[in-house]
Amino acid sequence: MPAAAAAAAPLQNDTIMYTHGANKAAPVANNRTPVLTHRMKHDKSILTLAVSSQYIFAGTQGGEILVYSLDTYERRRVIQAHKGSVLGLCLSQDQELLFSSAADPIVNVWCTSAFRHLYALWSPYDIGDIFCVAYSSFHRTVYLGAQNTSIQWYDLKQKDTRPRPAVASHPSERKNKFFDSLGPGGAQTPKPIGADSRPRDAVGGQELQIDGQDIRQFAHYGYVHCMLLGRGILPEAPAEEVLVSGGGDGRILLWRIDPTRGGDISSLHTLEDGREEGESILSLVREGSFLYSGRFDGEVNVWDLETRQLVRSLKASTGDVHTLTLGAGVLYAGGTSGEVQKFNEHYETITSFKAHDGLILASAFTKYDDKPILVTGGNDNTIVIWEVKDCAGPDAVIRKSSNDLMVESLTQFVSFCTVSSLPKYRADCRRGASYLRSVFQNFGAVTEMINTSEPYNPIVFAKFRGNPATAASRKKILFYGHYDVIPAENEHGKWKHNPFALTGEGGYLYGRGVSDNKGPIMAAIYAAHELANEQSLGSDIIFLIEGEEESGSRGFENAVRAKKDLIGDVDWILLANSYWLDDHVPCLTYGLRGVIHATVQVESKHPDLHSGVDGSALLDEPLKDLVMLLSKLTGRHGKVQIPGFYDPILPLTEDEKDLYTEITKTLLRGNPDLGDPEELAQSLMRRWREASLTIHRFQTSGPENSTIIPRLAKAALSIRLVPNQEASAVANTLINFLKSEFDQLDSKNKLKVTIDHQAEPWLGDFNNEIFQTLERAIMSVWGPTLGQERREGVAAIKSPDYFAPLSRAANSPSSTTATKNKPTPTTSNTLANSSDSRPSTSDASSPTTTTTDLDTATNAFAKPLYIREGGSIPSIRFLEKEFNAPAAHLPCGQASDSAHLDNERLRLVNLYNSKKIFKEVFRELPKK
Incomplete structure (x- = not known):
């Protein structure tokens, strides 16, 4: 059976079809009641x-x-x-x-x-x-x-x-016989302002x-x-x-x-x-x-x-x-x-x-x-x-288009509750992995389920072989993604639809995981399949889709190392697991922060005590010690106090400075409410290229009342790392610093520092071949629309001293800034709901859901914006090191996709265009 026919077989059925909005892809009679799409x-x-x-x-x-x-x-x-x-x-x-x-x-x-x-x-x-x-x-x-x-x-x-x-x-212009007639005393009712204006x-x-x-x-x-x-x-x-x-x-x-x-x-x-x-x-x-x-x-x-x-x-x-x-x-x-x-x-x-x-x-x-x-x-x-x-x-x-089949496959994919962090969904995770493998198999790919250590979810391996005529020169492109999602229990009914039933509304598909990361995965699969079906696949496309990314990629590294012979050599690594800066301009991500998650615990020998009976200045209280210890970690404006913490950070280069010029100009052109360009750039830099430390939560022993002196107190914290900082080195320095500071407290309590998880930062070369191929593909699919007005605007702000204060701030994180000069943080929510977004008629009741008419979007672009991300993806730097291959990151979704939040969504046009971009990259990258 040809690949196309084999692929279509499980997706089309003479008696049933799968509908958006049907829980677990429930079958619906296809010749009687129309299907709401x-x-x-x-x-x-x-x-x-x-x-x-x-x-x-x-x-x-x-x-x-x-x-x-x-x-x-x-x-x-x-x-x-x-x-x-x-x-x-x-x-x-x-x-x-x-x-x-x-x-x-x-x-x-x-x-x-x-x-x-x-x-x-x-x-x-x-x-x-x-x-x-x-x-x-x-x-x-x-x-x-x-x-x-x-x-x-x-x-x-x-x-x-x-x-x-x-x-x-x-x-x-005509007078209304009733409303414009003369009243008592010959007076005429005045017309409201704008009554004579035309639409x-x-x-x-x-x-x-x-x-x-x-x-x-x-x-x-x-x-x-x-x-x-x-x-x-x-x-x-x-x-x-x-x-x-x-x-x-x-x-x-x-x-x-x-x-x-x-x-x-x-x-x-x-x-x-x-x-x-x-x-x-x-x-x-x-x-x-x-x-x-x-x-x-x-x-x-x-x-x-x-x-x-x-x-x-x-x-x-x-x-x-x-x-x-x-x-x-x-x-x-x-x-x-x-x-x-x-x-x-x-x-x-x-x-x-x-x-x-x-x-x-x-x-x-x-x-x-x-x-x-x-x-x-x-x-x-x-x-x-x-x-x-x-x-x-x-x-x-009915001969369904490839896009229709892709949405049907995505509908079924989303219906599996592949939540890796909750044991009750373990069976669903396995079923989701099996379904994904079946999609690969139906398209003629070589597949294998790579087991991780128990009880972690398996990795789905698949390989599309390129055209045999190009066997001698075929490149190997590794596409990495994850099929697991974060929970969407929806206890408070904040989702508009069942989170695990893909629902089409207002040009978007709603469902948990549709943007992060099931939609991009399905777009890449269908791109590879279409090229293989057209005998135009000039490279081998290898898929590694894990099921533990949302839980720190547990078991991924060991499983990949054990199956390196199966995976083979890799020339390029591609992933699609993030979002644009706003809702209008396509982006390419060339940097991610790493992360260290740690738990700091202080425990005493005595049990939980009553503050009225036993409280005194002589008692070393664990929670007091913990608070004093954590206060040593950061100084004014969040400056991390760990010795040598900032030393490895790379300075801001001229090339990267130009990228921030392009970013701020593009964003401010459509969203003037974002404010001063220098402050906007500084805010983005602090999110992307500066390390940070966050204390997430406290936990104490004993009953939750106001009189208890807890026996144990602990806090969860994370450190976001930037390229050139090694996670293991920073983790060791953190432990040593906390122990040193705790010793100075001269406390009888005991300190325990645990590194729960760590991931390396990643920095790609945005001038290399894979990034340039991605850029050409984005421009081909989304279309360059830069006008002379914007070219002049970009040139106008490239004055020699435009980024002078910015460079000092970026290269000297330890410097202190007066409070009045501290930029207001520009968050992802700010960008997603900025002034260029008009209230959406797709959801008039939700003020946070925004959209813009396609042909009136003001953020024209000549090429995609090159951006970095503040978040972390544990596996990307590991894959680069393990296969000695450079990675690139294609964001498929918009800033308003609400990944990890209620009502996660992905715009249909983004899904379709992502498939086109992957298709061009898979076809063109081997030619260089």
């Missing part, structure tokens, strides 16, 4: 939808048009389009124009590539809300259905020959006014709720385009279009069901010679357009049928109950399912990458994406 949240009701080959357009109650990518479901733009609710959306046949109607009452026309406002057209008099809009690409004529029962139109072919409308004719994006373009003769008054005896245009409606003239309208009078009207009279319409036929008083036609949809209409109380009527007769009346459980959608012969009805009901071509109910917590007001069907998709929107402020497999046809085989 993603959800986008807003802060206002979704009233109407239109879907192109690239985008989902959603009209809201607030007058916006939301634009989402069909690829990643990320919000691309929020168009401030109307001053009233957007009630209708319509795409031109070539999808280059988007028409929006609203309660303004104005019809706006937009360019769908640049989201630019092209035209605004309106009626010469007040017509109330414009409920629907339709466009004839053949006649280039816009039709609108209004609250005042009229249908009106405008021939865009005449837009340059008709006279320009007067400014006073614009609906925003931000509905400016520019050409203004067009409908001619008085292009109006069909009383087209219906009720509101004109819905319209559609199409050919094949008239049996006697199948090539003729016909307008169909449905109204509040319960009638459906067919209209002939006369292109010789600017798109004038004349009545052809009326579809009526014989009722004396018809109920409103709320929705219309057509397929071939059959027309479907939705009405109150779940009534769906089926009309034969050839005979113009009502052939069937269906009863749906949806309540009032606000929306109808057709997809490959399947009819979807949605309404006030929040349910969608599916009917087959025989008008039999297939199934119904709850789609929204409120009214369903809009729906649309499309195929993206041959994948059938139903989109629904409602007054619960959400847009939901559903995969509808039965719409692919009874005999069709």
Whole structure:
């Protein structure tokens, strides 16, 4: 079996599929109920939808048009389009124009590539809300259905020959008969500030006014709720385009279009069901010679357009049928109950399912990458994406894209509670490791489970062999990652979703471990597989995925040493286990701090005592001794007092200084609230290239009350090391220093210092081949967008003395700084929630969740930022030493990913692009 077919076998199944949000990847029938694949949240009701080959357009109650990518479901733009609710959306046949109607009452026309406002057209008099809009690409004529029962139109072919409308004719300039009438004494109510202004994006373009003769008054005896245009409606003239309208009078009207009279319409036929008083036609949809209409109380009527007769009346459980959608012969009805009901071509109910917590007001069907998709929107402020497999046809085989398969694999991977720090999840860790190995095996990789010492979790080894034609010159790239995660017990319900059920929302995937580190691992696996499948893999890709990284990589070093013959030679090491500085600019990490975790314990010979009975100045209290001892470790502003502690630290070089110039300029350009560039750089340096000491917690013996003198007191502390400091040397110096200081206390108590864990710092060469290959790949995938303005800005701050104080601070950590000059720490949370991030409509209730429209992000970049990290990864320096190979670190996620926190997430576009970057690196690195 070919590798691709073998890989697909366990991921696609004729009877079940795995869905985001299903606990433990629960099976769901794939031919009945659609699978919820993603959800986008807003802060206002979704009233109407239109879907192109690239985008989902959603009209809201607030007058916006939301634009989402069909690829990643990320919000691309929020168009401030109307001053009233957007009630209708319509795409031109070539999808280059988007028409929006609203309660303004104005019809706006937009360019769908640049989201630019092209035209605004309106009626010469007040017509109330414009409920629907339709466009004839053949006649280039816009039709609108209004609250005042009229249908009106405008021939865009005449837009340059008709006279320009007067400014006073614009609906925003007109006086309202009620609100603008004169009050007592002839006074007029003043208009609120901004009442006459137009929406931000509905400016520019050409203004067009409908001619008085292009109006069909009383087209219906009720509101004109819905319209559609199409050919094949008239049996006697199948090539003729016909307008169909449905109204509040319960009638459906067919209209002939006369292109010789600017798109004038004349009545052809009326579809009526014989009722004396018809109920409103709320929705219309057509397929071939059959027309479907939705009405109150779940009534769906089926009309034969050839005979113009009502052939069937269906009863749906949806309540009032606000929306109808057709997809490959399947009819979807949605309404006030929040349910969608599916009917087959025989008008039999297939199934119904709850789609929204409120009214369903809009729906649309499309195929993206041959994948059938139903989109629904409602007054619960959400847009939901559903995969509808039965719409692919009874005999069709859905060929899922590599990205779809990758997300399905990641969904299953995340479902395993691989928490290495809690013994109760030991079996889950093993199952997660086994699943990961099966993914490698299905892709044709050579695999082995490398056992660590009990009770630690195994290492998953896998190897993709490169193209045999390149055997003599093949390089070996080692990809390191970890499948274990930190706990997510969610006792307080802070997670929006089940932490171990991958859930798509707002262009992100939510779940424990999705960013750290399961998503990046899966991206790298699929990159290697795709290259192998294309016979373009010029190197051997070796994977070492451990299960103890979150617990200090217990057992990793010994296990790797024992299996060096299996692993073989290594030329390059690559990992992806950190994040960008903000949410916009890709980064490369070239340095990590090391760490020493230690426990300092002071214990007396006497038992726990009562402070009132036994307390005296003569008694050596363990907790007092411990506090005095720990006070000797740091001085003013956190300066570590251990002798020789700072001596090995490398000075700041000119090359590295330039990196900080680029970092501060990029961050401040988009986030001016971050403040002074020098303070920002100093704050980053203190996090990345300066060592630090932290006291984490105290613990005492005895009952927890205010009168006890504890027999034992201990504290947990950590030291973050920087490159050139050796962990073992610093640990020994720490122990000796504490013993020396304790001796000076002349205490009868006993001191015990334990080194619980240590990891070496790491510093990569950002000028070497692997970093440069990564840089080119990032620029190729994310795209360089540097403008002249930013180039000039970077040059402007590169003055000779710009970093003079910075260099002194970086190279002389022992120097004291006046409190007033001490920079405010810039934390990862500050950068993730900086001023460039706008409130997210994906989670309007969470002020800490932020995002930015993709095309309006202000942090343009020419190349990725080279950064260091304050955290530690124990294995990276060990692997470099053991295999004598340089390492590089590719951050895949954004600063707001919330790794190790509640609601951990990874943006879909970051996952997809990470796979592309790995693919380019795996292909290009051996060529150099």
